[in-house]
Amino acid sequence: xxxxxxxxxxxxxxxxxxxxxxxxxxxxxxxxxxxxxxxxxxxxxxxxxxxxxxxxxxxxxxxxxxxxxxxxxxxxxxxxxxxxxxxxxxxxxxxxxxxxxxxxxxxxxxxxxxxxxxxxxxxxxxxxxxxxxxxxxxxxxxxxxxxxxxxxxxxxxxxxxxxxxxxxxxxxxxxxxxxxxxxxxxxxxxxxxxxxxxxxxxxxxxxxxxxx
Amino acid sequence: xxxxxxxxxxxxxxxxxxxxxxxxxxxxxxxxxxxxxxxxxxxxxxxxxxxxxxxxxxxxxxxxxxxxxxxxxxxxxxxxxxxxxxxxxxxxxxxxxxxxxxxxxxxxxxxxxxxxxxxxxxxxxxxxxxxxxxxxxxxxxxxxxxxxxxxxxxxxxxxxxxxxxxxxxxxxxxxxxxxxxxxxxxxxxxxxxxxxxxxxxxxxxxxxxxxxxxxxxxxxxxxxxxxxxxxxxxxx
Numbered sequence: 327x328x329x330x331x332x333x334x335x336x337x338x339x340x341x342x343x344x345x346x347x348x349x350x351x352x353x354x355x356x357x358x359x360x361x362x363x364x365x366x367x368x369x370x371x372x373x374x375x376x377x378x379x380x381x382x383x384x385x386x387x388x389x390x391x392x393x394x395x396x397x398x399x400x401x402x403x404x405x406x407x408x409x410x411x412x413x414x415x416x417x418x419x420x421x422x423x424x425x426x427x428x429x430x431x432x433x434x435x436x437x438x439x440x441x442x443x444x445x446x447x448x449x450x451x452x453x454x455x456x457x458x459x460x461x462x463x464x465x466x467x468x469x470x471x472x473x474x475x476x477x478x479x480x481x482x483x484x485x486x487x488x489x490x491x492x493x494x495x496x497x498x499x500x501x502x503x504x505x506x507x508x509x510x511x512x513x514x515x516x517x518x519x520x521x522x523x524x525x526x527x528x529x530x531x532x533x534x535x536x537x538x
Numbered sequence: 539x540x541x542x543x544x545x546x547x548x549x550x551x552x553x554x555x556x557x558x559x560x561x562x563x564x565x566x567x568x569x570x571x572x573x574x575x576x577x578x579x580x581x582x583x584x585x586x587x588x589x590x591x592x593x594x595x596x597x598x599x600x601x602x603x604x605x606x607x608x609x610x611x612x613x614x615x616x617x618x619x620x621x622x623x624x625x626x627x628x629x630x631x632x633x634x635x636x637x638x639x640x641x642x643x644x645x646x647x648x649x650x651x652x653x654x655x656x657x658x659x660x661x662x663x664x665x666x667x668x669x670x671x672x673x674x675x676x677x678x679x680x681x682x683x684x685x686x687x688x689x690x691x692x693x694x695x696x697x698x699x700x701x702x703x704x705x706x707x708x709x710x711x712x713x714x715x716x717x718x719x720x721x722x723x724x725x726x727x728x729x730x731x732x733x734x735x736x737x738x739x740x741x742x743x744x745x746x747x748x749x750x751x752x753x754x755x756x757x758x759x760x761x762x763x764x765x766x767x768x769x770x771x772x773x774x
Contacts, residue, residue, distance in 0.1 A: 340572070340653075384563055386573055389653035396650050424703050424725045429656060436652070451725045476754045477702045506757045 329355065330366040333398065337370030338377075340390025342397040349398040359405030364442065367398050371440030379525035385433065392436040399439075413444045415535045418461045419470035420448035421504075422481035427474035430504060433524040434470060441528045454484040461489075461498045467535060470527065471517075473504040482507070483515035490516075499534045503527060540595040542718060543633075545672060550590040550635070551581070552664035561660055580657035588665060589636035591718045592673055594738070596629045601712070602737060605630070608708045617699035617748055617763070618737065624745035626689055627681055632715035633669035634733035635662055666732045670695070677738045690743050690770035695736035696726075699763065700754045703727070706735055743770045 336344035499518040512520035521527035613619030646655030670693040696705040
């Protein structure tokens with residue numbers, strides 16, 4: 327089996343030590359870091375995402391694979407910088423102000439990283455200004471908002487409104503998700519999109535940012 | 539009456555099947571060994587670190603109305619606002635698992651042990667919710683002892699069923715849970731993070747009944763109100 331397939335396979339198994347060791351081996355063998363990232367780690371995480379979406383594996387399985395992905399990425403990062411590899415895009419994510427639930431948001435971050443995006447995770451209880459200011463400062467074209475409580479959902483609208491107030495509509499897209507959120511609510515508040523789960527979030531973010 | 543209640547970690551430990559069901563995982567006998575290891579490790583960490591404790595204080599309906607009043611909401615626009623006037627007894631509460639469990643969760647996530655951190659978080663979330671149930675059981679037993687047989691007790695919490703999380707501010711001012719180490723931040727989130735707050739409502743089964751036709755019900759996807767109402771309406 328080609329080494330990139332072995333990396334992808336070890337990642338799917340959640341074997342972080344094996345992924346780290348194979349990534350080093352691939353680098354020593356002369357493979358470009360960008361190629362190892364896309365055809366090894368991202369390819370492996372894509373399969374994990376599809377399996378999770380199809381309910382063939384469970385969330386902890388995804389997290390074990392994510393740890394394996396990070397183990398590989400740690401070895402790749404300095405090489406990626408030297409090669410000038412540009413990730414797919416920058417995404418700012420967080421749970422809205424007043425909401426401390428961040429498991430779903432964390433999973434979205436993991437899946438986005440696994441798909442090759444640079445993720446700026448602001449954590450939970452994030453004020454609207456912080457989302458927008460971070461997106462502006464980091465030149466991130468997308469903000470992902472999460473809320474688990476019906477009582478914190480109105481904060482999503484505040485972020486959307488602030489994006490418009492700052493003249494960023496069309497430049498910074500907003501995607502929303504979380505247990506009580508649905509597509510109707512997203513439309514109602516003027517968000518650009520809605521995702522019902524982490525795997526769908528990756529698809530929607532790719533579509534919003536126009537990346538394959 | 540105001541009291542500080544301390545539980546052992548075991549008294550506030552969720553069941554294995556409860557955890558698996560909540561996480562959408564297969565039953566214990568069908569669980570993959572690596573997932574079973576994660577679950578066992580999480581329960582062990584929880585038992586080692588959880589320091590469950592609570593502060594509970596009885597209050598009158600008038601005093602509870604004063605807790606809701608600063609929200610400037612029509613009380614009947616909230617589930618708890620519709621339920622509490624029918625209660626025989628009320629008690630405010632704040633309960634926590636302490637700081638050690640959240641600290642371990644943060645540590646695990648920070649070091650990249652995502653699955654381990656996630657699983658401990660899942661156990662702790664259920665454990666924190668269980669504290670509300672344990673306090674409700676204690677309150678029911680106390681009211682039964684005071685001649686309140688047939689009363690059913692349910693906890694109602696800010697953040698749910700229309701009661702804004704901002705409702706925790708007047709609740710905290712009334713209860714002063716700093717005594718058990720729980721504080722509110724500017725966004726009305728509790729610290730330690732695995733803490734719960736609310737009001738215990740003791741009343742006849744029908745007191746807890748309401749039609750889920752509030753504006754926020756249309757956005758709610760967890761729909762736990764039905765099973766909650768059923769739990770008090772069925773004969774004990």
